[in-house]
Amino acid sequence: MRRAITAGLALAALLLISAPAGAATAGPEIAQFDPDTGRWHMRDAVGATHTFYYGVPGDVPLLGDWDCDGDDTVGMYRPSNGFVYLRNTNTGGVADINFFYGVAGDVPLAGDWNGDGCDTLAIYRSGRVFVRNTLGTGVADYDFYFGVPGDRPFAGDFDGDGTTTVGLYRTTSGFAYLRQSNSSGIADAEFFFGTPSDRILVGDWDRNGTETVGIFRPDETRFYLSNTNATVEADRDFRFGETHFIPTAGRLGLGAAPPSAHAGAALWSDPATWGGSVPVAGETVTIPAGTAVRLDVSPPALSGLRVDGTLVFDRRNLSLTTDWLVVTGYLQIGTAGEPFEQQATITLTGSPTEDVMGMGARVFGVMGGGLVDMHGSTDVTWTRLVATAAEGATSITVQQPVGWQPGDQIVIASTDFDYEQAEQRTITSVDGT
Known part of the structure; x- marks a missing residue:
């Protein structure tokens, strides 16, 4: 709270x-894709929903900063033909970028794999990750092994260094496994998280520069988001979407207007x-x-x-x-x-x-x-007393300059858990600033 x-x-x-x-900060920006209709439902930072159509039934939804402008926009991977279709705005329309990528059964992942501020695509294929640092058809710039067949891959900047790496959710154990580098090796972090029916998504929920794991629980149509990558209670939960929707998240450019x-x-x-x-x-x-x-x-x-x-x-x-x-x-x-x-x-x-x-x-x-x-005026609105205000005191001295004027009302907070000890007073004069 x-x-x-x-x-x-x-x-x-x-x-x-x-x-x-x-x-306080704005809330998380979440997107849900309806695979039955090709319709996107985006929840902005103040909870309002924006909808538009992009893609066709059966497409796999993607979000990424394809044009390096700081906003994540929609993309689709179409398993039926192996093509990727990317938009540079969160609106309906034709693709701004499209190219052939991967083979049937591949799982596409979007991320900034080299820290240059632009998102590109990787694919996860039965425990092997293939990464390209440019958008287009071509061979991988590099590849590495992580996980085992059956793991559910996801991607995020788990350590806040500006580079996307890969994580896995293993339904057989209920554990999430995170790597902090794009190379073969064991997990740098692991923790128990969610249930096998949950759908994993990643985002910077508290806007601190580090991405953490969240889940969408279809039977509740509820999101559970945690600000740490660990086995902890969710820091935030809310309902959004329908049981069959596919969730994802990012900086959607919708803003908190x-x-x-x-x-x-x-x-x-x-x-x-x-x-x-x-x-x-x-x-x-x-x-x-x-x-x-x-x-x-x-x-x-x-x-x-x-x-x-x-x-x-x-x-x-x-x-x-x-x-x-x-x-x-x-x-x-x-x-x-x-x-x-x-x-x-x-x-x-x-x-x-x-x-x-x-x-x-x-x-x-x-x-x-x-x-x-x-969010109101940026003037100093609270400070601490230099010394304890005794019962019946008619003046106080504070630790820093304030902009209070005669007639302003202030509250002197309680020093224990009894909120009824808080006192409201009206400023009659100010000596100094």
Whole structure:
């Protein structure tokens, strides 16, 4: 769970937390290919879905940076004729690049095998890997042995050095095996992961430069993503796609657009968003998974709000009043690149005796892989005291310069686990900066 509330953002409830702007990051970008129809479904960093047709039933989906521009785009391997068809944009259309590659039974892998910033293709053939560093028909630049027949290959930059290497999932043992170099040898890392029916994918889920393994579990239509290559609980999980879809991931170039320009989000004020009528006062509202809504008005006070999909604040002064707010999807106010400069106020008004999902009253809960991503002014919004503030103190001294002005409100946090010891105060004067 991550929370970041910065200058220009106010939360009026049992909890007020401040953190530097940019403390949270956008969510992972996932793509699913429907092999029955040739349709792609791409989930962008704020949870909205973009769809288009590329390929035909039976094609094997690929994602790679074919033109070296930093964005991964679609490609298809067609087992029926042995050709690869690559696009330089994530849209429908004819291939920008196509060539013959491999033989029947080969498994294609996309990656930057030499660290030059461009993705090309390798093939996995019964425990042997053939790598080409250019896109086109030709013999491999080199090959090596890794794994045994029956292993499921995948590729990623597992150590963050800028070069793609190969990993394997062995269904007979449930183990994943990773190499850190493109050469024959034993695994540099191995760990138990997933179940035989899971579908493996690789991505840089936390944007730290290192790619890690995730799974799509078809019987749940749910992704489980881990930020470390080890046997650990998933750092994030969410539902997306259908049982028969084929998953992949990358930097899709869809971006987390500023709320005022986010093309994938429906307007809160539009009755069509809600099936005919906008939510009214006292209503409990759910934004379902796979749906993105832009909050373009201050709605009437709600009895509750659950965000399983995406809720994006428009760039205007907005107030959201609700008895409780639970996020299992994505809540965004501003972006790191374009901070929210207006006033966003979330007020929790539930009865003190209410118990929301066993968590008590006036809950602002983030769970099940949910993400709250808030970016406001880059001014200093939190700091530490130079010395303890005694009971009844009317002045404090802080460790670093701040931009607080008379009339601003601050919170002095509790020093133990009792959040009720946090105190809200109003600045009356500032001595120094």
